[in-house]
Structure formats: structure tokens, C-alpha cells
Amino acid sequence: xxxxxxxxxxxxxxxxxxxxxxxxxxxxxxxxxxxxxxxxxxxxxxxxxxxxxxxxxxxxxxxxxxxxxxxxxxxxxxxxxxxxxxxxxxxxxxxxxxxxxxxxxxxxxxxxxxxxxxxxxxxxxxxxxxxxxxxxxxxxxxxxxxxxxxxxxxxxxxxxxxxxxxxxxxxxxxxxxxxxxxxxxxxxxxxxxxxxxxxxxxxxxxxxxxxxxxxxxxxxxxxxxxxxxxxxxxxxxxxxxxxxxxxxxxxxxxxxxxxxxxxxxxxxxxxxxxxxxxxxxxxxxxxxxxxxxxxxxxxxxxxxxxxxxxxxxxxxxxxxxxxxxxxxxxxxxxxxxxxxxxxxxxxxxxxxxxxxxxxxxxxxxxxxxxxxxxxxxxxxxxxxxxxxxxxxxxxxxxxxxxxxxxxxxxxxxxxxxxxxxxxxxxxxxxxxxxxxxxxxxxxxxxxxxxxxx
Amino acid sequence: xxxxxxxxxxxxxxxxxxxxxxxxxxxxxxxxxxxxxxxxxxxxxxxxxxxxxxxxxxxxxxxxxxxxxxxxxxxxxxxxxxxxxxxxxxxxxxxxxxxxxxxxxxxxxxxxxxxxxxxxxxxxxxxxxxxxxxxxxxxxxxxxxxxxxxxxxxxxxxxxxxxxxxxxxxxxxxxxxxxxxxxxxxxxxxxxxxxxxxxxxxxxxxxxxxxxxxxxxxxxxxxxxxxxxxxxxxxxxxxxxxxxxxxxxxxxxxxxxxxxxxxxxxxxxxxxxxxxxxxxxxxxxxxxxxxxxxxxxxxxxxxxxxxxxxxxxxxxxxxxxxxxxxxxxxxxxx
Numbered sequence: 141x142x143x144x145x146x147x148x149x150x151x152x153x154x155x156x157x158x159x160x161x162x163x164x165x166x167x168x169x170x171x172x173x174x175x176x177x178x179x180x181x182x183x184x185x186x187x188x189x190x191x192x193x194x195x196x197x198x199x200x201x202x203x204x205x206x207x208x209x210x211x212x213x214x215x216x217x218x219x220x221x222x223x224x225x226x227x228x229x230x231x232x233x234x235x236x237x238x239x240x241x242x243x244x245x246x247x248x249x250x251x252x253x254x255x256x257x258x259x260x261x262x263x264x265x266x267x268x269x270x271x272x273x274x275x276x277x278x279x280x281x282x283x284x285x286x287x288x289x290x291x292x293x294x295x296x297x298x299x300x301x302x303x304x305x306x307x308x309x310x311x312x313x314x315x316x317x318x319x320x321x322x323x324x325x326x327x328x329x330x331x332x333x334x335x336x337x338x339x340x341x342x343x344x345x346x347x348x349x350x351x352x353x354x355x356x357x358x359x360x361x362x363x364x365x366x367x368x369x370x371x372x373x374x375x376x377x378x379x380x381x382x383x384x385x386x387x388x389x390x391x392x393x394x395x396x397x398x399x400x401x402x403x404x405x406x407x408x409x410x411x412x413x414x415x416x417x418x419x420x421x422x423x424x425x426x427x428x429x430x431x432x433x434x435x436x437x438x439x440x441x442x443x444x445x446x447x448x449x450x451x452x453x454x455x456x457x458x459x460x461x462x463x464x465x466x467x468x469x470x471x472x473x474x475x476x477x478x479x480x481x482x483x484x485x486x487x488x489x490x491x492x493x494x495x496x497x498x499x500x501x502x503x504x505x506x507x508x509x510x511x512x513x514x515x516x517x518x519x520x521x522x523x524x525x526x527x528x529x530x531x532x533x534x535x536x537x538x539x540x541x542x543x544x545x546x547x548x549x550x551x552x553x554x555x556x557x558x559x560x561x562x563x564x565x566x567x568x569x570x571x572x573x574x575x576x577x578x579x580x581x582x583x584x585x586x587x588x589x590x591x592x593x
Numbered sequence: 594x595x596x597x598x599x600x601x602x603x604x605x606x607x608x609x610x611x612x613x614x615x616x617x618x619x620x621x622x623x624x625x626x627x628x629x630x631x632x633x634x635x636x637x638x639x640x641x642x643x644x645x646x647x648x649x650x651x652x653x654x655x656x657x658x659x660x661x662x663x664x665x666x667x668x669x670x671x672x673x674x675x676x677x678x679x680x681x682x683x684x685x686x687x688x689x690x691x692x693x694x695x696x697x698x699x700x701x702x703x704x705x706x707x708x709x710x711x712x713x714x715x716x717x718x719x720x721x722x723x724x725x726x727x728x729x730x731x732x733x734x735x736x737x738x739x740x741x742x743x744x745x746x747x748x749x750x751x752x753x754x755x756x757x758x759x760x761x762x763x764x765x766x767x768x769x770x771x772x773x774x775x776x777x778x779x780x781x782x783x784x785x786x787x788x789x790x791x792x793x794x795x796x797x798x799x800x801x802x803x804x805x806x807x808x809x810x811x812x813x814x815x816x817x818x819x820x821x822x823x824x825x826x827x828x829x830x831x832x833x834x835x836x837x838x839x840x841x842x843x844x845x846x847x848x849x850x851x852x853x854x855x856x857x858x859x860x861x862x863x864x865x866x867x868x869x870x871x872x873x874x875x876x877x878x879x880x881x882x883x884x885x886x887x888x889x890x891x892x893x894x895x896x897x898x899x900x901x902x903x904x905x906x907x908x909x910x911x912x913x914x915x916x917x918x919x920x921x922x923x924x925x926x927x
Binding site for chain 2: 196199200202203204206207208209210211213214216217218221222224225228229230231232233235236237239240241243244245247248249250251252254255256259260302304305308533534535539543546550554557560561564565
């Protein structure tokens with residue numbers, strides 16, 4: 141078997157599994173901080189109950205993110221040694237700064253955030269929560285900087301076949317970085333708000349009407365309703381940025397085979413790369429020209445300009461549409477739920493039942509979006525600098541096939557266990573309602589065992 | 594002698610990487626060890642043992658990420674060579690670390706009927722990760738030899754490193770618990786100590802005989818004299834600790850941290866010996882740290898950050914250990 145395609149599948153499987161959990165922890169850290177600050181301000185114990193339900197989800201997601209992230213850090217060397225050999229001078233410092241500034245910060249204060257309630261004062265505990273949330277976000281900053289640099293490299297020169305840094309500012313804030321970072325942070329916010337809304341809707345459906353359920357439900361629904369229009373705008377801007385810097389990716393996403401004006405917006409099609417045409421096409425005339433160039437005469441790049449150097453069309457075309465479709469569904473659901481919660485102070489059962497599977501809509505959209513942008517970078521690993529095929533290591537295909545199979549089995553089992561625990565935690569919270577004993581929150585720390593015992 | 598950055602930086606980074614590996618082995622050593630000792634502990638004891646490592650394990654594992662990260666960023670050539678040569682054992686290590694890391698959280702959150710299953714997975718993950726690390730050390734010591742001899746030696750080191758981790762785990766339990774469990778841990782420490790000593794002796798003897806270059810570095814006058822404290826001190830510490838296990842725990846639980854610190858010192862001595870053997874190579878007998886290093890300007894910018902951030906990391910790591918100092922109590926989110 142071909143080690144290249146197997147290694148790509150393995151990297152894809154690992155990073156797909158990995159990204160699920162940071163997507164949750166990045167925003168959930170801030171939501172937990174919000175719960176805690178609300179409690180500090182109002183002394184309403186329902187906020188604290190919401191906090192304790194969701195801090196468990198945070199702890200579990202964080203652990204899943206850590207272990208799959210450790211796997212990622214080894215993957216570079218085991219499967220893609222050519223990557224670091226060619227661009228290690230750029231990628232190295234970015235990864236090093238992620239580890240030094242973000243990983244240690246979150247890891248060290250996570251213990252205090254999770255288990256330190258009785259050990260430190262409330263103020264220190266809040267600070268630990270801020271540091272963990274800040275750490276996860278900082279981690280996103282560095283890794284998005286590196287990923288964006290691979291998409292739109294800048295600030296470097298090639299000496300003796302290796303990339304050398306020239307301008308670190310240009311490397312970190314490369315052309316696509318601000319757009320991708322914004323898009324991803326909003327995606328994280330949406331993933332978490334739909335997760336919270338969905339699991340709260342599950343509690344609602346089982347008859348739970350506790351204050352902590354309402355508080356979590358409202359937080360999830362309202363946050364989603366606010367974030368989704370911003371995300372649609374940010375996504376549109378990101379798309380225009382891609383049009384400027386990676387037109388071949390846009391050409392594949394729109395399944396546009398020939399450069400020219402009056403390009404239709406294809407709603408549905410089965411792009412066929414062999415015949416270079418779309419089968420079963422349903423399209424809005426001039427649509428793509430209007431969306432991308434704001435004029436029916438606008439020239440939209442076509443795949444014919446990039447023979448042999450454009451990404452595969454089918455996965456991009458559909459990845460993009462799944463992401464956008466999910467986004468539109470998110471808009472409809474979050475706004476309807478907001479309407480009912482604001483005006484009727486209740487949730488119709490059918491809407492609640494729709495919200496439960498929508499708990500995972502953020503994951504779907506995030507994965508579809510990342511597949512679009514990452515497959516959209518092919519055949520390049522670093523656009524214009526290094527091809528994916530040139531970075532793969534000398535490991536035998538059979539070895540990669542073996543490890544890939546085990547990873548896949550492991551990931552499926554872990555995912556089932558993870559989702560099982562989420563449902564279990566939601567049902568347990570629903571059963572306890574507002575009767576669960578309130579944890580001991582105090583303004584000052586208990587005596588430090590280190591000193592006192 | 595003039596100071597010259599292109600020469601100094603790879604050396605500094607080799608030192609930093611060595612430091613990260615050593616800290617990792619000591620810190621994650623004790624929590625992997627506790628996972629191994631799960632197999633001989635009762636249910637209630639397992640909860641206490643988890644409580645003794647719960648707030649720390651994640652930060653401990655971050656040192657591995659830093660070590661691999663430094664290998665990746667400072668010595669990209671070596672990173673590729675070593676990790677592709679160790680493809681399967683690295684994979685086994687990762688599966689072990691994944692299982693252990695998630696079992697930690699799952700065991701506390703699943704319905705109580707399923708807790709047993711995750712306790713087993715926690716043990717399995719810990720032992721798999723420890724064995725894989727030992728195996729890789731063995732193969733690396735023999736110059737990444739994956740012939741029959743290399744595999745056999747790797748297997749031996751795998752067992753001994755796992756025993757060493759279990760000893761670290763036992764020492765940590767002695768520090769963090771009291772009563773019956775603490776007494777049990779003393780017995781665990783005594784048993785595992787023997788295997789640890791055996792393993793260190795095996796690695797110490799195999800290293801010079803596997804490579805004439807390393808032999809020449811150790812058995813030549815006067816270096817032999819300067820190096821002699823390493824093995825002698827290690828042996829003395831082993832003997833002392835072994836005798837201590839017959840007198841632990843002390844009245845009033847005095848010096849409960851001492852077995853752990855002694856083991857950490859032994860680890861550090863052994864590590865220093867390995868470092869001396871392999872210097873200046875990062876891939877044994879193939880790539881020196883200068884041949885494998887990244888560009889000077891990249892190393893410089895990482896170093897600038899490291900100098901500022903590492904002391905802060907060490908400071909708040911100490912703080913976190915202090916917050917959870919003393920005997921382990923039940924681990925709760927409230």
C-alpha cells in the first residue's frame with residue numbers, strides 16, 4: 141500500500157479526532173468563567189451548579205485533547221520528517237512558543253481549576269480559570285499562525301533548499317492568519333454554545349425544569365444566536381481572503397472549471413474531474429460572480445488555470461456546502477429558540493428535540509470547514525514551498541496501515557465512550573436538578589494542608 | 594576563547610532537551626508508576642492513589658511534549674531519523690498514553706458499574722507506555738539497532754524501566770498517603786527497587802560495550818577518575834534506600850518525601866551517565882547536535898522565549914504542587 145496516502149489518512153484521522161476537543165475547551169473555558177463570575181456577582185447557586193456540571197465536560201474534553209495532541213506532536217517526526225527538514229526553522233519556533241506559553245500554563249492551572257476549590261481562595265480559583273481559558277486560546281493563536289503560514293507563507297527566504305525566517309511579524313500575522321483565527325475562535329464558541337444548548341434541551345425533555353438547566357440553556361442559545369451572524373460575516377471575509385491568496389481553492393470549492401465572468405453559484409452538483417464538468421448541476425446564474433466579486437461580470441478563477449496544481453474538487457465542493465448548510469441550520473435553530481425563550485419563556489418540544497442532535501452541529505461544521513481548507517491546500521503541504529508527497533517519511537506502508545487501523549478503532553471507541561459520558565452527565569444533572577448539594581465555595585481558602593497539617 | 598552563537602546554541606538546546614527529558618522521566622515516572630501499581634491495589638486504595646496524582650499528571654506529561662518539541666524544533670534532522678526508526682514503539686507509547694490519560698477522567702465520570710473497566714484500562718495504558726519508553730531507551734542505547742539483539746535488550750530495559758517507574762510511584766505514594774496504603778507502598782518500593790538497580794546496571798554495562806566510541810570515553814585515564822562518582826554514588830544511594838525500606842514509615846511520618854528524592858537523584862545520575870556517553874551525538878554515532886540543529890536565528894528566537902518563560906513555568910509548577918501539598922484527600926471538583 142502507498143505510504144503517502146496512508147500517512148495522509150492517518151494524519152487526517154489524528155487531527156480530526158484531536159480538533160474536536162480543543163474546539164470545545166477553547167470556548168468552554170470562557171463559558172465556565174462566565175458561570176463563575178455570574179455566581180460571584182449574584183450568589184445564585186444555580187450558576188455554580190451549571191459550573192460544576194460543565195467543568196466535568198471540560199475536564200474530560202481537556203484530557204481527550206491532551207492525549208490526542210501528544211500524538212500529533214509525534215506524528216510530524218514519525219510520518220512527515222520532510223516537513224521539519226524543509227520548514228523547521230519557521231514551524232519550530234511557532235510550536236515551541238505554543239508549548240512554552242500555552243501548554244504549561246493550561247496544564248499547571250488546570251489542576252487548581254478542577255480540584256482546587258477548597259485549597260485556594262475564590263479569587264485565586266477565578267484567576268486559575270482565567271489562566272486556563274487564556275492558555276487554550278493562546279494555544280489556538282500559535283497553531284493557527286502555523287497552519288495559516290502553511291496556507292499563505294510569508295516573511296521567509298529559501299537558502300540551500302530550506303526555509304529561513306526573515307520577518308517574524310510577517311510569519312505570524314501572515315495574510316490568512318487573522319481571518320482563520322477569527323473564524324476558528326467563533327467556530328469554537330458556536331460548538332460550545334450548541335453543545336450546552338443541546339444537552340440542556342435533553343435535560344428539558346426529561347422534565348428537568350431546574351434553575352441550573354434554564355441558566356445553561358439560555359447561555360447556550362443566546363450565545364449561539366449572537367455568534368452565528370458574526371460567524372457568517374467572518375466566514376465570508378475569510379472566503380474573500382482565500383480568493384485573493386489561494387484562488388485555486390476557491391475554484392475547487394465552487395466547482396468552477398473555467399476562469400471567466402458570469403460564473404453561476406452551484407448549489408448542488410457532482411463534480412467530475414475526469415470530464416471536467418458538473419453532473420446534476422443546480423445553479424443560480426451569475427451567483428458566484430456576485431458573491432465573490434460583487435458584480436455579474438466579475439471574473440471568478442477556474443480550475444483550468446491550475447492544471448495538476450489544484451486540490452481535488454469533490455471533497456472541497458461538498459465540504460464547503462456541508463459547513464455552510466450547517467451554519468444556516470444553526471442560524472434558524474438558535475434564532476427560533478431565542479424567540480421562544482424570550483417571548484414564551486418555554487421551548488416547544490419539537491424544537492428541543494431538534495436541538496439535541498444539534499449539540500454536535502459545531503463538530504460537523506468545524507470538521508467540514510477544516511477539510512475544505514486543508515484538502516484545499518493540496519497538493520502542497522506548504523503552499524508553493526513543499527509538496528505533501530515530498531515530506532512523507534520512509535516508513536513502510538504496512539506499518540502505517542497497521543497503526544492507522546488501531547488508531548481508528550481506538551478513536552471510534554473513545555468517541556462512543558465520550559458521548560456516552562456527556563449524556564450520562566446531562567441525565568444525572570437532570571435527575572439531581574436543584575437538589576444536588578451545593579459545593580463548598582468560600583471567599584478564603586481553607587488552611588493549606590502543606591502548612592497546616 | 595571567543596563565544597560564538599552557532600556553536601553554543603545547539604549545545605544549550607541539547608542541555609534544555611536533556612533537562613526536559615529528565616524532568617519528564619521523574620515526574621511522569623511517578624504517575625505512570627502509580628498506574629502500574631494499580632494492578633496490586635484495592636479499589637479504595639486506587640481512589641487515593643489517583644487523588645495523589647490527579648492535579649499533576651497533565652502538567653507532568655507536558656514535559657514530554659516539551660522534550661519532543663525541542664527535539665522537533667531544535668534538531669529537526671534527528672527528530673525525523675529517530676522517530677521513523679522507532680515508528681512502532683512510538684505508536685505503542687502513544688496508544689498507552691492515550692488510554693491512560695482518558696481513563697483518568699472516564700473512571701471518575703462513568704456510571705459506577707463501569708468504573709472497574711476504566712481502572713483496568715488505566716493500568717494497561719500506564720504499563721504499555723512505560724514498557725514502550727524502556728524499549729525505546731534500550732534500542733537507542735544500542736544505536737537504534739533493531740536486530741534481534743536490540744529487541745531482546747530493548748525488552749530487558751522495558752521491564753526494568755517499568756519497575757523503576759513503579760518504584761517512583763511507590764515512593765510518591767509513601768509521600769502522599771498514610772496508614773495501610775503507605776505500609777503497602779514501602780513493600781512495593783522494596784520489590785521494585787531490586788529490578789530498578791538491575792536495569793540501571795544492565796544499561797550502564799551495555800552502553801560502553803555496544804559502541805567502542807563510548808567505551809573509549811569511559812575507560813580512559815583520567816576521565817575514569819572524574820566519572821567514578823556517578824556509579825559509586827548511585828550504588829550507595831540504592832543501598833541506602835533499600836535499607837530505609839525496612840524502617841519506613843518513620844515516626845511522625847518524618848522525611849516521607851526522602852525516598853522519592855533519592856530515586857530522583859539516582860535517575861539524574863544515570864541520566865548524566867547516558868548524556869556523557871552520547872555527547873556530542875543526538876543520533877548515536879550518526880548525527881551530532883551541530884549537524885542536526887536548526888538555523889541559528891530560529892534557535893535564538895526560541896531561546897529568547899525560553900529564558901523568559903521557563904523560570905515562570907517552574908515557578909507556577911511549584912505553586913501548583915504546593916497547593917496540593919500534604920497527604921492526598923478525596924479528589925472532588927468542589
